[in-house]
Amino acid sequence: MAGIVESFKRGYEGRDSGRYAIGGKPVACSHCGGDKFDSGTALLNTRGLTFLGIDFVNRGANLLICTACTHVEWFLDEPQAL
Secondary structure, three states, X not given: OHHHHHHHHHHHHOOOOOOEEEOOEEOOOOOOOOOOXXXXXXXXXXXXXXXXXXXXXXOEEEEEEEOOOOXXXXXXXXXXXX
């Protein structure tokens, strides 16, 4: 069992640093000032396209979730990992 845990730790440590930039500037949490994030995406629904049943046409947003305080930062452009 210890071998599995150690393998997981090595794989997890090998992932990106959790730091991102937008427009050439490093991203910092607007709530706590943290600089490490988990990333995700969200669909930006509109009433008209939802009414027509074609939500998939809506635009998406890129999310960065602060690992320190869980505040969510929203971006239309994709953040670049540092």
